[in-house]
Amino acid sequence: MSPASTGASTVVGATPSVSPSAAASDSRLTPGGPGYRRMSFALFLAGVATFALLYSTQALLPLISGEFGVAASDASWTVAAATGGLALFVLPMSALSERFGRRTVMTASLVVAVSIGVLVPFAPSLGVLVALRFLQGAALAGLPASATAYLAEEVRPKALVTAIGLFVAGNSVGGMSGRVITGWVAQEWGWRVAVGVIGAIAVACAVAFRLLLPAPTHFTPGSLRPRVLARTVRDHLADPLLRRLYAIGALFMTVFGGVYTVIGYRLTEAPFSLPQGVIGSIFLVYLVGTVSASTAGRLVGRLGRRGALYLAAGTTASGLLLSLAPSLPLVLLGLVLITGGFFAGHACASSAVSKTATTGRAQASALYQSAYYIGSSAGSTVGALAFHSGGWAGTVGVGLLAVAGVVTITLLGTRAARLATRPVTA
8 A cells, every 4th residue: 555545645735744853954955945946946947948848849730730731630749749758658767767866867858858859840741740759758758757756855845845836837937938939930930940949948958957956865766676666656546645636637737738739720710810929929828827836835825735726727717718708818818817727736736746655756756747748648639629620619618628527536535535534433
């Protein structure tokens, strides 16, 4: 049985008490302490590089459709393949990080991903482009789970939600800057030059990350034996709390992947008919995600984990409904709400995974990331198919179903926690 399966940990976000003397002797990083700022900025840059590369084609899908003569559902595979590759390889990469170290695996992942990024602009066909994007996503798989495991080991528990929120904020900045930059560059020089520019930015982030990230001091090498890995994964999947968190991450990302894969197509059509550069600038709303992710710790402190998830789900659903309006300001406001709700929910769920799993943290985080990016691939593909058959209302319908799933799972978690704490009577 996983340590997280005990009755005491059925409440999401429960934190064991720590005596003052133990806290004073804790050598892990804490806000304001030595190394914390370097660590935060290094992982922030890693998040920027990861999301900039992973979603580098998302804002360019109408141009890719035009060059290769394919529909939105076909072009969307350049996004779905990258996130699918990450989902498939995140667990094996997390196992390598248990043996060889978090910093080593994160560095190697960035090096391989940016190297593939050099080849992406020269893809001669959609099939080759999709294949390269799959390999790039597989290479990036070493980042997310290793980063959250690194933070769980090197940062004091009370600062963990904030630290992971800053990493997620780096994801939002990477996703935003990648889409904004590619939009304007592609308008002048085409999508191939645009993805090449993103590759160059990712190279700079990778170099700075390696120079800044402090060497780990609390890492203990684990085993690469398949039987040990399989047992760890089985224990995590047997934990009902972790299963709920994995499902929540996947459902939130289904909404986000669908919305941002299709929004470019919607805004190029009437009544908006926006140029590519302006469509790319729409992704500036990612700044809202940067704020909501980095403040997730305070939100959890005020509302509790489940309260924060309810608020995130409600905000996302409100944004989806608002985006149906045929008014550009209302669509933008809807995207703001969707983005803020998504990043808050993602930061809450991912930090809860790291705090719940006291052993095999990299595998616990990897399973979350795998579910999360499976949700992204599903959202990109299903959202594009829904748009093809039912327009933007179809994509919104898919998103609302996913949000309903988040609320249902959170309600089930609340009920399970109450039953677990209810006194037993004869």
